[in-house]
Structure formats: structure tokens, C-alpha cells
Amino acid sequence: MKEDGAFLARKLIYTEQGKRWLRQFDDLDQETAIFLANSLTLVSHTEFRRKLEQNLEEAAADIDGPIAVFAIRELPKTAPEQWMTPQPMPFFSCTVASPDGRSVAAVEATSDLGSEAISAQIIRQLARGNSTKFVNHPTLSEMRARRCRAIFLVDDFIGSGNRVREFVESLWLEPTIKSWWSTKHIAFHVIAYSATESGMTSVQKHKSKPTVRVHRDATSFDALPIKPESREAIRKLCGEYGKRALKGRKNMWFGYKQGMCSIVFEHGCPNNTPAILWEFKEGSPGWTGLFPYRTVSGEVASVFPPEVVRGDSVSLLTDMGQKRLAKSGALSRTGETGKIILVVLAMIAKGHRKRSSICFATGLSSKDCERIIERCIKWKFLSPQRRITPQGLSELNAARKFSVLERAAVERGSDYYYPRQLRQITC
Incomplete structure (x- = not known):
């Protein structure tokens, strides 16, 4: 437990963005707000890339044969009737193939690129370094030609598990892939840097029975190893000031699906974290999060430690x-x-x-x-x-x-x- 990195992470509250955020709390609540900020697990670009690559390589060592690797992202949905809940579409019907027909686009050309762009870049580097093992976003015909034995689906963080399940479902809807799976010619693996317990469980329950492998389990503020009264104080803070930050969206005060997650990546803050960390609202009363619009400024990124550590x-x-x-x-x-x-x-x-x-x-x-x-x-x-x-x-x-x-x-x-x-x- 290297305390130098932990000290660096505790500087978050002393950045200009941290000071602006802290000033919004009443004097009596600022101590709890500081404790909340100091309890965040901050994951730098260096830590994320190194550990995710390591996770992929270790998982690949257990697979005898080539592996098709895809970056998880939001995919289009459709509903037969307007009143029905939209469902994922078959994967290859909503992706764009390359001119040679060997691969598909890793990200949407017009999308607001997020973690999938970083995951796609990591996959590209691995495939270039070991092209016999890793196949970068292949088409069905390329998977057949290469005789892929596994499908690796890569993400940064599994929060509620919804996005990952929908991506897995999109591939599952392809009859050819389902046939390969049923004859045990292929298996699904979800590789992520971190995940919540509920998110992992949700993904593992999919019909494709994917193996989920993460580098680090993500905890929530509700499960921090602290006194119950301290946990209650944090939850009360997120509720009271969440109302100010997101008055009309009570379901997000504690994060998406009430996640209360405590992990933040240098490339972005998950929406499973409390809204007071990432919301930005102009007007009076307005609100400025530590990570406005779920982004991390250069100043704030400077206090992300090179590797994840914990305090003394x-x-x-x-x-x-x-x-x-x-x-x-x-x-x-x-x-x-x-x-x-x-x-x-x-x-x-x-x-x-x-x-x-x-x-x-x-x-x-x-x-x-x-x-x-x-x-x-x-x-x-x-x-x-x-x-x-x-x-x-x-x-x-x-x-x-x-x-x-x-x-x-x-x-x-x-x-x-x-x-x-x-x-x-x-x-």
C-alpha cells in the first residue's frame, strides 16, 4: 500500500475544480464532502491501459486458438411496435464492414466517443503485436476463416451491466455465432478493468454464459470499510445535494441504478457515481461537479496517481x-x-x-x-x-x-x- 500515491489522490480537493465544488456545501457538510472525495478510487490512463492489457493477455493464455476481440459500445435498438421496449439488433446488421470485408468499425463514425475508443485502440495494439492470437473486430466470414475459438468483449467498467448485456445479446442474435456456441466451438468472455458485484452477476446470467474477468472489484460508498454512521453521512450528503444538482431526476442522485460507485477513470467519470460528482447546472441554484459532464480536466487529471493505491x-x-x-x-x-x-x-x-x-x-x-x-x-x-x-x-x-x-x-x-x-x- 504505497502512501505516496494515496497522498497524490488526496490532492483532488485542493485543485481549483475541487475548491469550487467544495464551496457549494454548507460548512457543517464540508468535512463529509472531503471524506467522500478522498474515498474515490482514481484510475489514471497509465494504470487503466497497463492492467487492461495484462488482463487480456492473461485471459488469452487460456484459449487454444485465435480470439475475436470487440470493444463494447452502445448499439442501435429497434422495437417491432412503438409501445414495445427497444431491443438490440443483430450485431453485424448494425455495423459497417471494411472494404476488404475482414473487419467491422470499432466505433461509430458520428458517435460521441467514450471509453470504447480507448478499448478499441488497446485491441488494435494487441492485434498488431500478436496477429495470430488476437483478431481485431472481425466479420463473421473472417471469424470462420481464422477459426476463432473465443469472443473477447472489452470494456472499462461494468456498472449496472445493462450496456454489456445488450452488446452480448447483439452478438447472440447472430444465428451463426449461436450455432458455434451451442457446438462448443466458441465461448464468450467479458474483459473489463473493473466491475460492481451486481453488474458482474447481471452479465453472467446471460444465456451465452460469458466468463467475466476484471482486474479490480469496484466498491460503492455504501460498502466502504468505515463506521456505519460515516456511510450514512455520505449517503445523506449525496441525497441532500443531489436534489440541488438534479432536482427533477431523483433516480440519479445516487448514480445510475442507485450505484453509489466510488471509482473514477481519467478518461471519464461513470454515471453510476453520485450525481454531485459529475452534474453541471447553470442558474441559481446551480451546481458544478468535481467532474462536470463526467469529464476530467487536465488540472484534475494531474492528481490521478500512476497506479491505484490506498491510504495509510x-x-x-x-x-x-x-x-x-x-x-x-x-x-x-x-x-x-x-x-x-x-x-x-x-x-x-x-x-x-x-x-x-x-x-x-x-x-x-x-x-x-x-x-x-x-x-x-x-x-x-x-x-x-x-x-x-x-x-x-x-x-x-x-x-x-x-x-x-x-x-x-x-x-x-x-x-x-x-x-x-x-x-x-x-x-
């Missing part, structure tokens, strides 16, 4: 009510792995068992969170159901007794962690 463990433990552990010397007596293990045990002891919450608190990827949890289960600090065990509680109690002046048993910076309860048999 002392503040985190204090926020979740683990003050004795925060004040002990345990956190300074071990390396990064030991510190993370203590934080994870402290979180689970307080009922914060969701992987998204652990990702938020530690700055770890979803995969690394699983590894830490598996290690804790192996040491019997956690049960297989991911609940704190008596041994885990004993480890926390032992850590709380560390004196600040006590000399470290393990040199600080060591990558290995010796549980206090096991030291007699591991040393």
Missing part, C-alpha cells in the same frame, strides 16, 4: 473502528504483506467481507485479494466461509499489544509475514 493503514483502521490496532506498533513492525494481512483480518472482524471492500482498502487487484484471503484460510485465521476464526482474533489481539517502542521481530520491508501465533513453529 492507520487512518483506514481508525475509520473502521479498530483504534487500538491503529495505535499499536504492529503496522510498523512488519513488511507490506504482513500489514495487508492485519488490515484484512481487522476488516473481516468488523464484518467487511466483500472482496470489493478489501480491494478498496488495500489497493490490491481482485486476484491478489484472493491470494491473501487464501493464505489467511490456510493459516486458519479465516474460515472457508471467510469469517474470522478464534486464531484470527488471537492474531489481532496479539498485534494490538505491540508497543510503539518495541523493536521489530521482523525487519520492516520484509515481503514475508510470520503470524505471531505461528512464530514458534515457523522460525
Whole structure:
């Protein structure tokens, strides 16, 4: 948990845009507004591209054969009758093929380009670097000629899951693809940088049974590893000032589908985040979000850390009510792995068992969170159901007794962690 990057992210509120945003809150509410801004997970261009590419390459390593790769975007819909809800159209009937008939356009020529343009560029680079493995937005005939064994659908963030499901459905409506899937010649994979738990579940329920792979679980402000009263204060703030920012659209005060998401990308702010972060309204009373119109200005982008990190463990433990552990010397007596293990045990002891919450608190990827949890289960600090065990509680109690002046048993910076309860048999 590198604290230099976390410090950089906390400068968000001191930018000129941050100051303008903060001045809109009453004096008594500004502390909560600052806490909300400091709790955002800021994802830079560098972090996004590097981790999404890594995610794609790791997923491709498990596929024996070429892979058709598409950037997820909004597609046209149609309804047989005016009163019916519009539904996705078959994918290749609403895309434009290249002159040679081997690929389709990755984005609409006249569309307001968003994350799909960045995803499309990443796909293009991967295909150029490994053309035998990655096939960039192929047509059906090209997929057949290349004998593609999987379809990778790429996005930055899965919020509600609606857009991803509609894109998957559009491909599913192609009879040829459905036939290949039914005979197990092809499989669907959705690759994203981050996703909410509900969004992942929604996508996984599609009839094509896609495998969903993300680098980092996204948490919501409702699930932050903090005291319940602090979470309630944030929600109250979003409601009260959301009314000022979006008076006539109550359904968006807490974000699309009540998402309350806490992740923001340098290329744009998802609409699943609270409206007070991204709305812009002129007049009186007007409103200026931290990310007006869901865009990130150059000044604000300058405080996005190169990689996702989380703030110091002392503040985190204090926020979740683990003050004795925060004040002990345990956190300074071990390396990064030991510190993370203590934080994870402290979180689970307080009922914060969701992987998204652990990702938020530690700055770890979803995969690394699983590894830490598996290690804790192996040491019997956690049960297989991911609940704190008596041994885990004993480890926390032992850590709380560390004196600040006590000399470290393990040199600080060591990558290995010796549980206090096991030291007699591991040393």
C-alpha cells in the first residue's frame, strides 16, 4: 500500500475544480464532502491501459486458438411496435464492414466517443503485436476463416451491466455465432478493468454464459470499510445535494441504478457515481461537479496517481473502528504483506467481507485479494466461509499489544509475514 500515491489522490480537493465544488456545501457538510472525495478510487490512463492489457493477455493464455476481440459500445435498438421496449439488433446488421470485408468499425463514425475508443485502440495494439492470437473486430466470414475459438468483449467498467448485456445479446442474435456456441466451438468472455458485484452477476446470467474477468472489484460508498454512521453521512450528503444538482431526476442522485460507485477513470467519470460528482447546472441554484459532464480536466487529471493505491493503514483502521490496532506498533513492525494481512483480518472482524471492500482498502487487484484471503484460510485465521476464526482474533489481539517502542521481530520491508501465533513453529 504505497502512501505516496494515496497522498497524490488526496490532492483532488485542493485543485481549483475541487475548491469550487467544495464551496457549494454548507460548512457543517464540508468535512463529509472531503471524506467522500478522498474515498474515490482514481484510475489514471497509465494504470487503466497497463492492467487492461495484462488482463487480456492473461485471459488469452487460456484459449487454444485465435480470439475475436470487440470493444463494447452502445448499439442501435429497434422495437417491432412503438409501445414495445427497444431491443438490440443483430450485431453485424448494425455495423459497417471494411472494404476488404475482414473487419467491422470499432466505433461509430458520428458517435460521441467514450471509453470504447480507448478499448478499441488497446485491441488494435494487441492485434498488431500478436496477429495470430488476437483478431481485431472481425466479420463473421473472417471469424470462420481464422477459426476463432473465443469472443473477447472489452470494456472499462461494468456498472449496472445493462450496456454489456445488450452488446452480448447483439452478438447472440447472430444465428451463426449461436450455432458455434451451442457446438462448443466458441465461448464468450467479458474483459473489463473493473466491475460492481451486481453488474458482474447481471452479465453472467446471460444465456451465452460469458466468463467475466476484471482486474479490480469496484466498491460503492455504501460498502466502504468505515463506521456505519460515516456511510450514512455520505449517503445523506449525496441525497441532500443531489436534489440541488438534479432536482427533477431523483433516480440519479445516487448514480445510475442507485450505484453509489466510488471509482473514477481519467478518461471519464461513470454515471453510476453520485450525481454531485459529475452534474453541471447553470442558474441559481446551480451546481458544478468535481467532474462536470463526467469529464476530467487536465488540472484534475494531474492528481490521478500512476497506479491505484490506498491510504495509510492507520487512518483506514481508525475509520473502521479498530483504534487500538491503529495505535499499536504492529503496522510498523512488519513488511507490506504482513500489514495487508492485519488490515484484512481487522476488516473481516468488523464484518467487511466483500472482496470489493478489501480491494478498496488495500489497493490490491481482485486476484491478489484472493491470494491473501487464501493464505489467511490456510493459516486458519479465516474460515472457508471467510469469517474470522478464534486464531484470527488471537492474531489481532496479539498485534494490538505491540508497543510503539518495541523493536521489530521482523525487519520492516520484509515481503514475508510470520503470524505471531505461528512464530514458534515457523522460525
